[in-house]
Amino acid sequence: MSEVIGHYKFDVNQPLWRLWEFLEKHSVENIYVEDKEPSQYPDYVEVIIRKRGRSIEALIKLPKDYLEAYYLPHIMRFFETMYYYFHAYIDDFIDGYAEDIAMNINKLHEEIFSTSLDVENLRREIFRSIKNCMCYHPNNAPRKTPFFYFFDYSLKTLYETDYRIIRRRFV
């Protein structure tokens, strides 16, 4: 069971990165790009944010023309996969290890000082320092990765590129 917690319009003239950041701002962990039902607006992507259990996911609907383009749905599928890697996938692993590290540091602390640390806080700090460095550090952020740079283009530009290529190829 999921509960809708937000329904937003995202302008297709904005770079794809803005959409990534927008999702992060809403603490979205997983995204799904709808491949059948289009957005109800021709110039806006619809973003429906839902809460499922403890996790937050977003359903992304593309305008009808965009959904029917040749390359754009693949780009969005790629966007979906990369978002998953940078959020849900890596979080699952790092969080478990951060907990192990925090517990061992606490064990050391107890042995030496006979007092306990705030393990939960230490786990969160270790997790955050790795996650921030990987996903949000200016030198490491996904947009700095080779290949991802096309996220700097807007959906509209990508759609028009798509259209020009297809026209060149088939007309």
Added chain:
Amino acid sequence: MGEYVGRLSININVSLGSLWFYLESRNVNKVVIHDLKTSYDPYYIEVDIHTDETHVYGEPVKYLQAVLILPEHMFRSNEFVDLMDTFSKAYNTLHFDIVFIISDWAKHLQEDIESFKDKMPPSKAVSPIPIEKVREFYTAVGKSCVKNASQEILRNPLFNLSLKKLYEIVAEKKKITAR
């Protein structure tokens, strides 16, 4: 055991945090305590560094292992050895488990980029890049993430204590318990 890389001698007056830092600066992934040998000098811990190999998701991966050889008095103290074991567990989780998870993640990423490459428009906006660059990039990112987390961990005051002091604390505790 793999190829021998080198040996360090660590004075027992250095802090636990410095030991962590020494190991990190030599790119050591895994630390173990030698369970048979003791060091020649009672004031120094010997650190033997060598390569080793493990399998991460079926793929062989080389890593650097450091074997800590404790002075005899420290070696004889079960409490101190337990303490150093806990230290190594925390070090290993960060420098071994997490580093290899990040590297495995980069591999998945690399495979997905490869599979999407043909589905991208052949335009300037999305021109393909050498895939090996992605892995290289994330290996470097992984290392800097680990360094970041280390700084967070080393903030704890227990890392300011010297190995000698740690030994004395556990020895004293043992004495009190025995009484």
